Amino acid sequence: MVTSRKDLWASLKTSRRANHEGESAPIAVQIAGTDAQMMHEAAAYNIDKGAQIIDINMGCPTKKVCNKWAGSALMQDEALALEIIQAVVKAAEPHKVPVTLKMRTGWCATHKNALNIALAAQDAGIQMLTVHGRTREQGYKGQAEYDTMAEIKAVCASRW
Numbered sequence: 001m002v003t004s005r006k007d008l009w010a011s012l013k014t015s016r017r018a019n020h021e022g023e024s025a026p027i028a029v030q031i032a033g034t035d036a037q038m039m040h041e042a043a044a045y046n047i048d049k050g051a052q053i054i055d056i057n058m059g060c061p062t063k064k065v066c067n068k069w070a071g072s073a074l075m076q077d078e079a080l081a082l083e084i085i086q087a088v089v090k091a092a093e094p095h096k097v098p099v100t101l102k103m104r105t106g107w108c109a110t111h112k113n114a115l116n117i118a119l120a121a122q123d124a125g126i127q128m129l130t131v132h133g134r135t136r137e138q139g140y141k142g143q144a145e146y147d148t149m150a151e152i153k154a155v156c157a158s159r160w
């Protein structure tokens with residue numbers, strides 16, 4: 001996972017993550033952020049650095065990421081989530097680099113909107129979807145929602 005914050009790209013941690021020397025294909029880079037333009041630029045930067053797949057992080061539950069409205073926090077704002085997806089696809093399309101999306105089933109038990117986001121993402125050109133079958137509220141604990149994952153898979157597959 002690489003931040004979309006430009007000011008951190010030269011840091012040791014991020015520059016190591018963005019260096020793919022000696023890695024075998026396919027080289028996939030997950031980007032995290034909260035601003036569509038910054039995510040567009042992060043996709044372009046990582047493609048330039050050798051990324052062959054760009055994944056968008058909408059699943060991370062940590063406070064460090066969510067407090068900045070990135071990761072799973074984006075699921076609370078579908079318009080912003082879609083804006084980011086569209087911006088990243090726009091950056092990757094000219095390079096024929098597929099964009100994928102990682103998300104959860106929603107923010108919390110009363111806010112489960114994974115299917116809505118999945119459908120919008122599919123329409124926007126997302127090539128693959130990974131669903132962690134829990135809400136952000138659940139973190140890594142509790143029963144995974146296999147029924148939600150199955151529903152998303154069935155509905156999206158029926159629209160290809």
Ligand SMILES: Cc1cc2nc3c(=O)[nH]c(=O)nc-3n(C[C@H](O)[C@H](O)[C@H](O)COP(=O)(O)O)c2cc1C
Pocket residue numbers: 001030057059060102132140
């Ligand atoms: C320590 C740790 C770090 C993780 N880092 C990422 C990450 O950077 N990006 C991501 O999309 N998922 C990340 N995940 C989530 C996992 O990819 C996975 O979705 C989650 O663990 C649920 O799958 P499981 O029930 O098989 O563990 C992380 C999980 C753990 C435990």
